[in-house]
Amino acid sequence: MSLRIILAIAFVATAAQAFGFKRGPPPCGLPPFLDDLPEEMQSKLKDIWADYKEGDKCYEQQGQTRDLMESLTKEQRKSLFKRGPPLPPFLRKASKDIQEQFRTVFKDRSIKFEDKPSKLKELAEKILTGDLLEEFNKFHQKMEEDRANYNAKVEKLSKEAREAYDKIEKLDQEKREIYSSVSEDARSELFELHRERYGHHFGGRGGRGFRHRHH
Numbered sequence: 484m485s486l487r488i489i490l491a492i493a494f495v496a497t498a499a500q501a502f503g504f505k506r507g508p509p510p511c512g513l514p515p516f517l518d519d520l521p522e523e524m525q526s527k528l529k530d531i532w533a534d535y536k537e538g539d540k541c542y543e544q545q546g547q548t549r550d551l552m553e554s555l556t557k558e559q560r561k562s563l564f565k566r567g568p569p570l571p572p573f574l575r576k577a578s579k580d581i582q583e584q585f586r587t588v589f590k591d592r593s594i595k596f597e598d599k600p601s602k603l604k605e606l607a608e609k610i611l612t613g614d615l616l617e618e619f620n621k622f623h624q625k626m627e628e629d630r631a632n633y634n635a636k637v638e639k640l641s642k643e644a645r646e647a648y649d650k651i652e653k654l655d656q657e658k659r660e661i662y663s664s665v666s667e668d669a670r671s672e673l674f675e676l677h678r679e680r681y682g683h684h685f686g687g688r689g690g691r692g693f694r695h696r697h698h
Contacts, residue, residue, distance in 0.1 A: 511541035514548065515571060521559070527551055560671060573618040581610055592663050596656075600626065 513532050517525055570582055588594065588602050592661045600623070607619040640648060662670065 511535060511537070511539070511544065514552075518575070519562075520555075523549060525557070557671075570617075571622055573615060573622070577611070577615055586609060596659060 490557055511532075512535070517607055518527060520528070527550065528551065531544050531551070535541055535544055570585065574582060574585060585603065585604060589599060594602055604619075604623055605618060607623070611619055637645070637648060662673075665673070
């Protein structure tokens with residue numbers, strides 16, 4: 484995973500990724516921070532995903548979403564950074580205090596990436612009740628199932644592929660640690676830098692030419 488992708492996750496990642504359950508390309512569907520975007524952009528994103536059906540491939544919609552997100556102004560992107568990770572839709576129904584407690588756990592740099600799911604579950608059991616707790620438990624269970632399926636696929640890799648995978652995972656961990664150690668302003672600067680670099684080198688905004696060669 485390139486640093487460009489790690490930085491882009493700050494804008495396009497789903498709630499599952501934001502809360503430490505899962506890494507990799509964002510899954511299909513509207514981004515969880517939709518309501519934080521300008522109304523015109525919300526409308527365009529809804530149009531992009533209007534015909535999508537669960538289970539379908541969504542490379543084209545993901546590409547259009549990335550391109551649209553990169554059309555945000557520098558100030559709008561900074562604003563998204565500073566708001567913290569997107570919340571799952573059901574948590575957006577909770578009080579501002581509860582939302583902030585979840586964001587605080589995610590942003591706590593003393594908690595390892597892989598430990599965040601259990602910490603978030605502990606918090607949910609402490610402060611959520613009723614339907615919100617039930618929805619969180621369903622969300623958590625689904626993410627754990629996804630992670631188990633992913634790990635099972637890793638275990639089936641050939642020896643050569645597994646050795647390469649382990650090296651890549653180590654590099655990814657180092658990149659995440661570097662990225663999380665800098666300020667929000669610095670992250671924004673890095674995003675701008677890599678957005679410009681890859682936009683020029685891979686076929687225009689969003690690296691479109693590079694993306695098409697891989698799908």
